[in-house]
Amino acid sequence: MRAPAHVEPVWDVARPAGPSRTTGVRMAGFRDRGTAGAGAGAGAGQRAIPHPGLTLVLEFGAGPLIVENGADRHGGSLVAGLGLAAGDIRVRGDGFEAVQVRLSPLVAHAVLGVPPSALDGAMVPLDDLWGREAARVRDRLAGLRRWDDRFALADVLLARRAAEPDRPRPDPEVAWAWRRIIGSRGLARVDGLADEVGWSRKRLWSRFRTQVGLPPKRAATLVRFDHAVHRLVAGVSPARAAAESGYADQSHLHRDVVSFAGLTPAAVIAEPFLAVDEFAWPTRL
The missing domain is CATH 2.60.120 (Jelly Rolls)
Incomplete structure (x- = not known):
């Protein structure tokens, strides 16, 4: 980056x-x-x-x-x-x-x-x-x-x-779901996570929200945004960053960047915080 x-x-x-x-x-x-x-x-x-x-x-x-x-x-x-x-x-x-x-x-x-x-x-x-x-x-x-x-x-x-x-430790099912979201860069099919761990959707959503801090869908959206914004800072065009990060189109990426960062994709790449981010956080959690 x-x-x-x-x-x-x-x-x-x-x-x-x-x-x-x-x-x-x-x-x-x-x-x-x-x-x-x-x-x-x-x-x-x-x-x-x-x-x-x-x-x-x-x-x-x-x-x-x-x-x-x-x-x-x-x-x-x-x-x-x-x-x-x-x-x-x-x-x-x-x-x-x-x-x-x-x-x-x-x-x-x-x-x-x-x-x-x-x-x-x-x-x-x-x-x-x-x-x-x-x-x-x-x-x-x-x-x-x-x-x-x-x-x-x-x-x-x-x-x-x-x-x-x-x-307290997270439930193994919750930990697996979080790692699945991180590993897929937010592209895991969230609706299928409950079936994959053998829980009801309601149970997984409730436990995940308590133990992770966000519902699974919002967590996946945050992870996807994080990947996309770093691609933008790397010099990738918004259209390409959207495609690589699993967005439906460039306008979808635009909405998420504005929602999370309060900036447009064109503006977010100039943020000094992300210049610091390059040196401090070279890998994902």
């Missing part, structure tokens, strides 16, 4: 040297370059593009990290539900540093302590979920100077939480 040459991320990005010890966890480190005073971060901020994973932000820098979705405004460490909430979500700050974690919904309940459905695509301060542990994690991250050490600390924390024996 290649972002347009004129698009430059306004954050420095660090990546771990290797994969997380916890399946379904991917991390990156972000540091604001201190250009907010010139308008890069302090003004409108970067538009966040929804993706098929839950987001955990562990903020520890000297400056504030602010995430806004209309009147909904959060500062500091937070959690965002699957796909974020579609719309105009802005991330801005002045000198912030943070470890951002993308969580597969299959491991999110164990790590976060609440089912993905409890977030319902919204943003929640991490303090509300982890209590005093959130502040302790922030202090420990702030005391480290190397990104490798920060990633190691976060990885140990996430692995410990995920391994706690009393943490």
Whole structure:
């Protein structure tokens, strides 16, 4: 994937040297370059593009990290539900540093302590979920100077939480359905998933919604959008991206991009968030 040459991320990005010890966890480190005073971060901020994973932000820098979705405004460490909430979500700050974690919904309940459905695509301060542990994690991250050490600390924390024996796990049928949707890039025949796992449609829809955070059809639409938008950023034409991603036609792709990102396909490729995405998230969950 290649972002347009004129698009430059306004954050420095660090990546771990290797994969997380916890399946379904991917991390990156972000540091604001201190250009907010010139308008890069302090003004409108970067538009966040929804993706098929839950987001955990562990903020520890000297400056504030602010995430806004209309009147909904959060500062500091937070959690965002699957796909974020579609719309105009802005991330801005002045000198912030943070470890951002993308969580597969299959491991999110164990790590976060609440089912993905409890977030319902919204943003929640991490303090509300982890209590005093959130502040302790922030202090420990702030005391480290190397990104490798920060990633190691976060990885140990996430692995410990995920391994706690009393943490709920998704039903095998739900996990299979999610992996089927991801593996097909959102093109799996959703109506046939219940038959394939031997459940009624009502039962699968209910369990999937609770344990993943979205109904199967919406989850498949999000995964398909994610694939298509990255094809657009790679320089593929909207018509070709629509065909490769399983859309009926280019207008269908247009509607989904506007619905999830609040932008047209022609505009979304210029978003700095996706330039950052190239370096931070080179593979899918």
